[in-house]
Amino acid sequence: GLALVPYGQGRTRGLDADALGTHGVAMDRLVALGLTVVPGLTVPAGTAASLDEPGTARAAVELVEQLSGRRVGDSARPLLLRLSASAPTDIAGLPPDLACLGVTPDSAGDLCTVIGRADALDEVWAATVRMIAEYGLDVPAALLDDALLDNPAPRARVEALLSLVARHAARPFPDDPAEQLALAARAVLARWDSPRARRARKAQKLPADLDIALHVQALRIGPADRSGYGTAVSRHPETGRFSPQGSFFRGVRRSAPPPHTGEPLEKLAQGTVLLEHALLTLERHLHAPVSVDFEVRDGEVSLLAASAQSRPPLRASVCLAVDLVRDGALDKDAAVRRIGPAQVQELLHPQLKLTGDEELLARGLPASPGAATGTVALSSERALELAAEGAHAVLVMHETTPADVPGMLAATAVLTGSGGIASHAAVVARGAGKPAVCGIEGLRLDKAAGTVRIGERVLREGDAVSLDGRTGAVYAGTLSVSVAGPPPELSTLLEWADHSRRLGVRVNADTAAEVTTAVALGAEGVGLCRTEHQFLGDRLPLIRSVILAADPAARDEALLALEHAQHEDFKALLTAVGDRPVTVRLLDAPLHEFLPAPGEAGDAAAEQRAASLREANPMLGLRGVRLALLHERLYPAQAEALFSAWVEVAATGVRPQLEVMIPLVSLPEELQAAAAFVRDAAETVAARTGVRVPYRLGTMIETPRAALLAAELAEHAEFFSFGTNDLTQLTYGFSRDDVERQVLASYQERGFLTASPFARLDPHGVGALIALAVERARSVRPDIKLGVCGEHGGDPDSIAFCDDVGLDYVSCSAHRVPVARMAAAHSAL
Ligand code: PEP
Numbered sequence: 139g140l141a142l143v144p145y146g147q148g149r150t151r152g153l154d155a156d157a158l159g160t161h162g163v164a165m166d167r168l169v170a171l172g173l174t175v176v177p178g179l180t181v182p183a184g185t186a187a188s189l190d191e192p193g194t195a196r197a198a199v200e201l202v203e204q205l206s207g208r209r210v211g212d213s214a215r216p217l218l219l220r221l222s223a224s225a226p227t228d229i230a231g232l233p234p235d236l237a238c239l240g241v242t243p244d245s246a247g248d249l250c251t252v253i254g255r256a257d258a259l260d261e262v263w264a265a266t267v268r269m270i271a272e273y274g275l276d277v278p279a280a281l282l283d284d285a286l287l288d289n290p291a292p293r294a295r296v297e298a299l300l301s302l303v304a305r306h307a308a309r310p311f312p313d314d315p316a317e318q319l320a321l322a323a324r325a326v327l328a329r330w331d332s333p334r335a336r337r338a339r340k341a342q343k344l345p346a347d348l349d350i351a352l353h354v355q356a357l358r359i360g361p362a363d364r365s366g367y368g369t370a371v372s373r374h375p376e377t378g379r380f381s382p383q384g385s386f387f388r389g390v391r392r393s394a395p396p397p398h399t400g401e402p403l404e405k406l407a408q409g410t411v412l413l414e415h416a417l418l419t420l421e422r423h424l425h426a427p428v429s430v431d432f433e434v435r436d437g438e439v440s441l442l443a444a445s446a447q448s449r450p451p452l453r454a455s456v457c458l459a460v461d462l463v464r465d466g467a468l469d470k471d472a473a474v475r476r477i478g479p480a481q482v483q484e485l486l487h488p489q490l491k492l493t494g495d496e497e498l499l500a501r502g503l504p505a506s507p508g509a510a511t512g513t514v515a516l517s518s519e520r521a522l523e524l525a526a527e528g529a530h531a532v533l534v535m536h537e538t539t540p541a542d543v544p545g546m547l548a549a550t551a552v553l554t555g556s557g558g559i560a561s562h563a564a565v566v567a568r569g570a571g572k573p574a575v576c577g578i579e580g581l582r583l584d585k586a587a588g589t590v591r592i593g594e595r596v597l598r599e600g601d602a603v604s605l606d607g608r609t610g611a612v613y614a615g616t617l618s619v620s621v622a623g624p625p626p627e628l629s630t631l632l633e634w635a636d637h638s639r640r641l642g643v644r645v646n647a648d649t650a651a652e653v654t655t656a657v658a659l660g661a662e663g664v665g666l667c668r669t670e671h672q673f674l675g676d677r678l679p680l681i682r683s684v685i686l687a688a689d690p691a692a693r694d695e696a697l698l699a700l701e702h703a704q705h706e707d708f709k710a711l712l713t714a715v716g717d718r719p720v721t722v723r724l725l726d727a728p729l730h731e732f733l734p735a736p737g738e739a740g741d742a743a744a745e746q747r748a749a750s751l752r753e754a755n756p757m758l759g760l761r762g763v764r765l766a767l768l769h770e771r772l773y774p775a776q777a778e779a780l781f782s783a784w785v786e787v788a789a790t791g792v793r794p795q796l797e798v799m800i801p802l803v804s805l806p807e808e809l810q811a812a813a814a815f816v817r818d819a820a821e822t823v824a825a826r827t828g829v830r831v832p833y834r835l836g837t838m839i840e841t842p843r844a845a846l847l848a849a850e851l852a853e854h855a856e857f858f859s860f861g862t863n864d865l866t867q868l869t870y871g872f873s874r875d876d877v878e879r880q881v882l883a884s885y886q887e888r889g890f891l892t893a894s895p896f897a898r899l900d901p902h903g904v905g906a907l908i909a910l911a912v913e914r915a916r917s918v919r920p921d922i923k924l925g926v927c928g929e930h931g932g933d934p935d936s937i938a939f940c941d942d943v944g945l946d947y948v949s950c951s952a953h954r955v956p957v958a959r960m961a962a963a964h965s966a967l
């Protein structure tokens with residue numbers, strides 16, 4: 139009849155998960171895949187109570203005997219039964235399995251002899267009798283608990299429980315296997331109906347009257363040296379490669395999964411081959427890393443359960459996706475779809491190995507991903523000293539300026555008290571691939587005392603801290619950091635992603651070294667070289683002297699020094715770029731980043747000039763193209779250095795596709811004037827070298843006015859690059875340097891914003907300006923090249939927006955290039 143369904147026949151009988159339970163479905167699937175399962179049957183949900191009837195129970199015993207080719211009570215090839223339950227979906231709170239059905243006080247000794255251990259069955263047997271006594275025979279739980287407490291030895295427990303049943307139950311504990319099975323079914327169903335189980339269902343929002351299926355399985359008893367049970371997963375958690383991992387135990391399986399202290403799988407001998415075959419088959423079928431519970435019988439493996447791993451290690455998912463494509467089980471796009479950009483990010487950066495015992499000092503903004511642990515340094519100088527000693531320094535500052543860059547580069551990580559996602563510290567750290575946490579509230583530096591307060595704790599220079607730049611968490615002390623690089627399969631997946639994406643991916647890079655790193659990570663060119671970044675640290679005076687020059691002669695001299703330094707930098711940069719496109723942005727130096735601090739200008743006259751240049755709103759002041767129009771030799775000097783560098787590099791056979799970019803434009807007239815400087819420089823270099831340097835001229839779109847006047851600007855520009863950092867700053871009127879700390883935190887709490895608009899492009903306001911500029915620019919110049927080079931160029935959601943709005947490429951810091959490649963592919967697929 140329909141009441142008893144052998145494993146593997148559920149589907150063919152038209153039963154679904156509601157009837158078969160997850161276990162019945164899983165067994166059906168394994169049988170359909172040709173894998174060996176433990177013999178057994180399902181009593182479908184809705185009819186499960188019929189197993190409580192002697193007739194049905196007897197038929198079930200006989201069917202399992204037939205399926206397993208053994209008989210309960212046979213002492214040569216003994217058989218016991220196990221009863222388990224499953225629901226239509228995976229849920230918590232199912233009754234425990236009842237194993238050892240069919241054993242009697244008379245047969246126990248012989249069974250243990252077969253297994254080879256006198257107490258082999260006792261523990262499992264006691265658990266079974268305990269549950270049947272309470273739920274099947276209504277023996278008071280307190281009496282049963284006392285009996286267990288009084289008798290620590292398992293065999294004594296069985297005896298004590300059986301005599302309790304004899305005294306308190308309406309009938310003695312039966313010897314007959316069918317009667318035992320019927321009582322076991324009654325116990326399991328009663329337990330399922332208990333208030334405790336109902337509460338568990340309520341907590342999971344499951345119906346109180348949810349029906350379960352029952353399963354009766356063969357428990358074949360054999361010698362412990364050739365029998366046992368275990369669990370295995372298909373992939374190595376560290377490498378992600380197919381390599382079954384797990385352990386097994388000799389003896390009789392309990393209800394609970396075995397602890398991780400069993401024998402290694404290798405000891406299964408020929409069983410490992412069968413297990414590998416099963417795991418491989420299941421992976422190909424489920425398209426997921428899998429785990430199985432298995433039984434070993436005379437060296438043969440049969441499966442008790444199998445499922446996709448619920449939280450597989452990321453590396454396992456990546457390697458599996460590539461393996462499935464190589465086996466023809468998946469197409470490349472489908473493989474690419476399985477790994478998200480956030481997961482690429484996770485694979486690229488080191489992670490803290492958290493145990494839960496660490497002391498969290500503070501949570502700041504996740505400014506640059508990766509994890510690090512090191513010694514607190516309260517100044518760039520100290521960070522440089524520590525690095526010179528070979529120590530890992532964590533540079534802790536209120537905020538950073540260009541003068542701190544050498545210290546930042548020497549440090550392993552950066553922490554700042556102020557500053558947002560687009561602040562100097564964040565931008566430089568991301569560019570350098572160093573973890574950073576910025577905007578840590580309550581960070582107080584006392585340089586004189588050499589201390590810093592982070593949260594409740596005061597740390598001294600030299601104390602250890604650890605941080606996770608992906609979560610913004612800062613911890614006390616030295617934590618262990620995993621440094622394993624991404625598996626080679628990630629590169630394969632990213633190459634496939636490259637075929638699927640429309641959007642180009644470039645890098646924001648200022649030096650040859652950064653370009654080389656980025657090209658190795660898949661960058662197709664440079665989308666932004668910020669030339670002011672070539673004047674950091676020791677070279678700061680080069681810019682300072684131009685800005686603070688006392689007279690034209692001094693200025694010319696300063697410009698010459700600047701031009702010379704840039705010429706060398708550009709040569710190295712262009713060589714690293716090769717034949718790829720490279721967008722070089724002429725100087726955009728917000729003055730406050732380059733002016734000396736009061737009292738540090740040198741002489742009184744310089745001090746006065748510096749004072750007169752200080753501005754109330756430097757980010758809205760004399761910067762970008764505005765500075766170039768005030769110091770008219772600045773851009774020509776830079777452009778001549780660039781073009782002559784190109785001529786020298788081209789002579790070696792490399793031809794970078796040069797794009798010269800003007801920053802912070804809001805008037806078409808500004809762009810026209812700056813363009814004239816660049817054209818003149820090209821003429822000068824052509825006259826001097828005889829080479830006409832091919833280049834395109836373009837502008838950044840960083841002000842709302844520039845976006846609105848895109849058509850007018852496009853008359854003079856062959857490309858646009860949206861500088862979404864400044865564009866966001868100016869569209870909202872949010873200071874990119876410090877609005878995050880107070881305003882945005884509160885806005886996020888109120889639910890006004892879900893993310894900082896400096897991290898995720900605002901599609902409604904800033905995005906609307908971009909969309910409008912794209913449309914207006916293309917109406918004038920259909921082939922205008924359009925990209926984004928603000929920090930949003932590395933953010934997956936923002937990248938999807940850029941793709942939708944039809945930009946040609948995004949440009950981001952080197953270490954986000956692989957993330958951007960994947961995000962662009964996901965957006966296209
Ligand atoms: C921008 O404003 O988005 C940009 C890329 O320029 P910067 O960050 O150098 O101001």
Ligand code: MG
Nearest residue numbers: 840861863864
């Ligand atoms: Mg800008």
